[in-house]
Amino acid sequence: MRIDTWPEEERPREKLLRLGPGALTEAELLAIWLRSGPAGQNALDLARALLAEFRSLRGLLSADQGRLCGHRGIGPARYAALQAALELVRRHHLETLTTGPALTSPRVARDYLLAQLRDRDHEVFCCLYLDNRHRLLGFEELFRGTIDGASVHPREVVKRALARRAAAVILVHNHPSGVAEPSQSDEAITTRLRDALALVDVRVVDHLIVGDGLCVSLAERGLC
Numbered sequence: 001m002r003i004d005t006w007p008e009e010e011r012p013r014e015k016l017l018r019l020g021p022g023a024l025t026e027a028e029l030l031a032i033w034l035r036s037g038p039a040g041q042n043a044l045d046l047a048r049a050l051l052a053e054f055r056s057l058r059g060l061l062s063a064d065q066g067r068l069c070g071h072r073g074i075g076p077a078r079y080a081a082l083q084a085a086l087e088l089v090r091r092h093h094l095e096t097l098t099t100g101p102a103l104t105s106p107r108v109a110r111d112y113l114l115a116q117l118r119d120r121d122h123e124v125f126c127c128l129y130l131d132n133r134h135r136l137l138g139f140e141e142l143f144r145g146t147i148d149g150a151s152v153h154p155r156e157v158v159k160r161a162l163a164r165r166a167a168a169v170i171l172v173h174n175h176p177s178g179v180a181e182p183s184q185s186d187e188a189i190t191t192r193l194r195d196a197l198a199l200v201d202v203r204v205v206d207h208l209i210v211g212d213g214l215c216v217s218l219a220e221r222g223l224c
Helices: 012-019 026-034 043-054 057-061 065-069 076-099 106-117 154-163 184-198
Strands: 124-130 136-144 168-174 203-210 215-217
Touching: 012 026, 026 043, 026 057, 026 076, 043 057, 065 076, 076 106, 106 124, 106 168, 106 203, 106 215, 124 154, 136 154, 154 184, 168 184, 184 203
Parallel strands: 168 203
Antiparallel strands: 124 136, 124 168, 203 215
C-alpha cells in the first residue's frame, strides 16, 4: 500500500514534522530518504528490506557501491545521494570543530574521527593541524595502506604541518580490525614523528587510534 494512502499520523514524513526525528524508527527515517520503493513495495517496505539484508543501519551505510546497488530498488543515483548525505554529516562535524573551542581534550574530536575512519577497510593516517591556542586549522589524510614505520614519512608530515602554519598536531590513524589498542609500531611512529616535528617547533599533542566505536589516546596513556 502506498504511504500517501495511510492515515496522516502513520506517515513517516508527517510523523517527523509533528514529533521530531528522534521519534522515528531507523526504517522510517530511511523511508523519508528513499521517498519511494520499486514496483510492489513502498519506501518503508524497501527500508525494512535493506536493514534486514545489511543487518544494521551501520552495515547499510558502510556498504560499498557494488553491494548496495545490487539490491532491488537501489541504483547509482540513490547510492550517490546516500554518500552525499554521509559526507554532509562528516563536514558538519568538521565545521563544528573548526569554529568551536580549542581542542584541549582528545574527546572533543572523537565523533568526527569516528565518523571519518571507523568503517574504512584499510588503514589511513591523518593529521589534525592546530594553531598555538589548539584551535583546529584543518584535517588531512596523509597516508593509506598498512601503517608502519616504512609507510609514514616524517619529512612529509613536517612539510604539511609547516604548510598549514601549525603550532601543534594531533596524529590519527584507524585500525580496520576494530581493535584500537596501540601496537609497538604505533608507539615507535609516534616517537619518530614527535622528534621530527620538535625540530621545527611543532608539538605533537596526541596520537589517536580509531577502532570500532572507540578512540584510544596515546597521550592519556603517557605514550605521547
